[in-house]
Amino acid sequence: MHRDNVKVVDCTIRDGGLMNDSNFDIETVRAVYKACCEANIDVCELGYRNSKEMFDPAEFGPWRFCDEEDLRKATDGIGPGRTKVAVMMDAHKSNPDDLLPASESVVDIVRVATYTKDINQAVRTCNAATELGYETTINIMAITHVHMPDVEACLDQAEEETQASAVYIVDSFGYMYMDQLHYMVAKYQMHLKTKDVGVHFHNNQQLAFANTMEGIVNGATWADGTMNGLGRGAGNCTTELLMSFLKNPDLDILPVLDCIGKYITPLKKDIEWGYHIPYFITGILNQHPQSAIRQMSIEDEAEKHDYVTFYTMVDE
Amino acid sequence: MHRDNVKVVDCTIRDGGLMNDSNFDIETVRAVYKACCEANIDVCELGYRNSKEMFDPAEFGPWRFCDEEDLRKATDGIGPGRTKVAVMMDAHKSNPDDLLPASESVVDIVRVATYTKDINQAVRTCNAATELGYETTINIMAITHVHMPDVEACLDQAEEETQASAVYIVDSFGYMYMDQLHYMVAKYQMHLKTKDVGVHFHNNQQLAFANTMEGIVNGATWADGTMNGLGRGAGNCTTELLMSFLKNPDLDILPVLDCIGKYITPLKKDIEWGYHIPYFITGILNQHPQSAIRQMSIEDEAEKHDYVTFYTMVDE
Numbered sequence: 001m002h003r004d005n006v007k008v009v010d011c012t013i014r015d016g017g018l019m020n021d022s023n024f025d026i027e028t029v030r031a032v033y034k035a036c037c038e039a040n041i042d043v044c045e046l047g048y049r050n051s052k053e054m055f056d057p058a059e060f061g062p063w064r065f066c067d068e069e070d071l072r073k074a075t076d077g078i079g080p081g082r083t084k085v086a087v088m089m090d091a092h093k094s095n096p097d098d099l100l101p102a103s104e105s106v107v108d109i110v111r112v113a114t115y116t117k118d119i120n121q122a123v124r125t126c127n128a129a130t131e132l133g134y135e136t137t138i139n140i141m142a143i144t145h146v147h148m149p150d151v152e153a154c155l156d157q158a159e160e161e162t163q164a165s166a167v168y169i170v171d172s173f174g175y176m177y178m179d180q181l182h183y184m185v186a187k188y189q190m191h192l193k194t195k196d197v198g199v200h201f202h203n204n205q206q207l208a209f210a211n212t213m214e215g216i217v218n219g220a221t222w223a224d225g226t227m228n229g230l231g232r233g234a235g236n237c238t239t240e241l242l243m244s245f246l247k248n249p250d251l252d253i254l255p256v257l258d259c260i261g262k263y264i265t266p267l268k269k270d271i272e273w274g275y276h277i278p279y280f281i282t283g284i285l286n287q288h289p290q291s292a293i294r295q296m297s298i299e300d301e302a303e304k305h306d307y308v309t310f311y312t313m314v315d316e
Numbered sequence: 317m318h319r320d321n322v323k324v325v326d327c328t329i330r331d332g333g334l335m336n337d338s339n340f341d342i343e344t345v346r347a348v349y350k351a352c353c354e355a356n357i358d359v360c361e362l363g364y365r366n367s368k369e370m371f372d373p374a375e376f377g378p379w380r381f382c383d384e385e386d387l388r389k390a391t392d393g394i395g396p397g398r399t400k401v402a403v404m405m406d407a408h409k410s411n412p413d414d415l416l417p418a419s420e421s422v423v424d425i426v427r428v429a430t431y432t433k434d435i436n437q438a439v440r441t442c443n444a445a446t447e448l449g450y451e452t453t454i455n456i457m458a459i460t461h462v463h464m465p466d467v468e469a470c471l472d473q474a475e476e477e478t479q480a481s482a483v484y485i486v487d488s489f490g491y492m493y494m495d496q497l498h499y500m501v502a503k504y505q506m507h508l509k510t511k512d513v514g515v516h517f518h519n520n521q522q523l524a525f526a527n528t529m530e531g532i533v534n535g536a537t538w539a540d541g542t543m544n545g546l547g548r549g550a551g552n553c554t555t556e557l558l559m560s561f562l563k564n565p566d567l568d569i570l571p572v573l574d575c576i577g578k579y580i581t582p583l584k585k586d587i588e589w590g591y592h593i594p595y596f597i598t599g600i601l602n603q604h605p606q607s608a609i610r611q612m613s614i615e616d617e618a619e620k621h622d623y624v625t626f627y628t629m630v631d632e
Contacts, residue, residue: 206522206555210522210523210526213493241521261593264615275591276575277556277573305576306577
C-alpha cells in the first residue's frame with residue numbers, strides 16, 4: 001500500500017538550526033528548498049519566525065527570524081510546485097506583529113510551538129496567523145514531561161479556540177516507546193474532533209522513524225522529518241526514511257539524496273548530530289538534551305566519553 | 317513491567333569483527349567480556365569459530381577462529397558470573413572437527429549461522445556441538461531474501477532434527493518493517509514447538525532496536541545487541557538500548573557504558589559503522605550491504621557522497 005494522505009514536512013533548516021544557531025548559508029537553504037520542491041514534499045520549513053527582541057540578530061543567523069527578504073532569497077526562481085513554505089513561531093519567544101498578511105508573504109503555514117504552560121499565547125499567535133490568511137498548526141513540545149490533564153486541556157483549547165489544521169505530538173526528549181505513543185495518539189484523537197494529528201520525534205533511542213511510522217499507522221497525517229536526521233542533539237526522523245516508508249509514487253527520493261550528499265552530510269565535519277551515548281542517556285532518563293549537548297562539546301576525549309560520570313550526574 | 321525471561325546476547329566482538337577482519341586487540345576483547353560479566357548479560361559472543369582452511373589466519377585476526385588459547389587469554393581472571401561465552405560457526409565456512417568437548421572448552425554456546433540453502437550442514441554442525449555438550453542456536457541469515465516455503469522447511473528441520481535452544485530471525489540487510497517482523501515471529505512460533513525465537517537486526521533503516529523490541533513484545537526471548545551498535549555496515553541493535561528497555565533489575569548498564577566510552581566509541585576514528593545513506597539505500601532495496609561498504613570506503617568525498625549515482629547503480 002502507499003499512503004498519500006500523509007503530509008511530509010521537511011524541517012531540516014528549522015530543527016537543524018538548533019545546532020548552528022540558524023547559521024546556514026544561502027546555498028544550503030536554497031538546495032534544501034529546491035530538493036523539497038523537486039521531491040514533491042508537502043511542506044518545507046525554512047526556520048523560525050522568532051522575535052529579534054528575544055534573540056540577538058548578532059548571535060543568530062537569518063533562519064531564526066525568516067525575514068521575508070531572506071525567504072525570498074531562499075526561494076526565488078525555485079518551484080514551488082506543490083511544496084508549501086512553513087515557519088515556526090515559539091509561543092513564548094515570538095510576536096504575532098512580526099507577521100505580514102499571508103498574501104504579501106512567502107510563508108504559507110505558520111507552526112506554533114508551545115509548552116503546555118504557554119497554550120494561551122499559542123492560541124493567540126495561532127489565531128493572529130489565521131486572521132492574516134495563513135494555515136496553522138500547534139506543536140505541543142516536551143510532551144513526556146507534562147501532567148496528562150494539562151495535555152488534555154491544551155488539546156481541548158486547540159480544538160475549540162483555533163482553526164489549526166493539525167496538533168502535533170512532539171517527543172522533545174526522545175523518551176517514548178511505541179506503546180506510549182499509541183496511548184498519546186489515541187488521546188489526541190479523542191480530543192481533536194476536527195483537526196489532524198501530527199508527529200515529530202527525536203532519535204535519542206533510535207526510535208524517531210519507528211515512532212513516526214507507528215504514529216502514521218495509527219492515524220497521524222502530518223509527519224516531520226529532516227534530511228539525514230539533522231536536528232538538535234540526537235536528531236530527528238529522517239526525511240528519506242519517512243519518504244521511503246510512505247511509498248507514495250508522487251514522491252521522488254532522488255532530489256533529497258542528492259541534497260543530502262552535497263549539503264547535509266558535509267556538515268558532519270562541524271556538527272555532531274545523531275545517536276550518541278550522552279543523548280541516549282538523557283533520552284532514557286526523560287530529560288532535556290541540554291546537558292548531553294554540553295557533554296558532547298567537551299574537547300578532552302576521555303572526559304567527553306566518560307559516560308558513567310555523565311550518567312551519574314544527570315540521574316540525580 | 318520488566319522482562320526477565322529475555323536472554324541478552326552481546327555480540328560486539330563477533331559482529332563488530334566483520335568491520336575489522338576480527339582484529340580486536342586483547343584489551344578490547346577482555347574489556348567487553350568483563351563489562352558483560354559485570355552487567356549480568358546472559359551471553360557474550362567472542363567471535364567466530366570458522367575454519368582456517370576457508371579464512372587465512374594471515375589476513376584475519378584471532379576472533380575469526382576463537383582458538384581456545386585465545387579465548388582463555390580473553391577471559392582468564394574475569395567473571396564469569398552468569399555470563400556464558402558463545403562463538404558463531406558459519407554453516408558453510410566452519411568444520412565441526414574444530415570443536416573440543418564442551419567440558420574442555422571456554423565456550424558454552426555454539427551459534428550456527430546459516431543460509432536456508434545450507435540448512436543440512438547447519439543441522440550437522442549443530443548436532444555435533446550438542447553431542448560435545450554445548451548449548452546451541454541456529455541463526456537463519458538473510459531472511460528477507462528467501463522464499464517462504466524454504467524458511468518453513470528450515471524451521472521444521474531445526475525443530476525436528478536438532479536440540480537447538482533457539483532459532484533466530486536475522487534481518488541481514490536491515491530491510492524489515494515492524495509489521496513484516498510480526499509476520500515472521502508468528503511463522504517461527506507456528507513451526508517451533510519446543511524452541512525459543514531469537515532476534516538479530518541491522519540498523520540500515522534505524523529499526524534494529526525498534527524491531528528487537530517488537531520481537532520481544534511478540535514473544536522472542538533471545539535478543540542480540542552490540543555495544544553502541546558496532547557491527548557490519550549500519551550496525552546492530554545496541555546492547556545499551558536493549559538493556560534499558562528490558563528494565564530487568566538484575567542488569568547493570570553502567571559497566572556497558574564504561575566499556576563503550578573507553579573501548580568502543582574510540583574505534584569510530586577508524587571504523588565508520590552506523591546509519592549512513594549508502595546503508596539506507598541497500599536496506600530499503602533489500603540488498604546485501606557489500607556495495608554500500610565499498611561506497612563508504614571511497615576516499616574522494618564528492619564521489620563517496622554521490623548517493624544518486626550509487627542508488628541508480630544498485631537499483632538496476
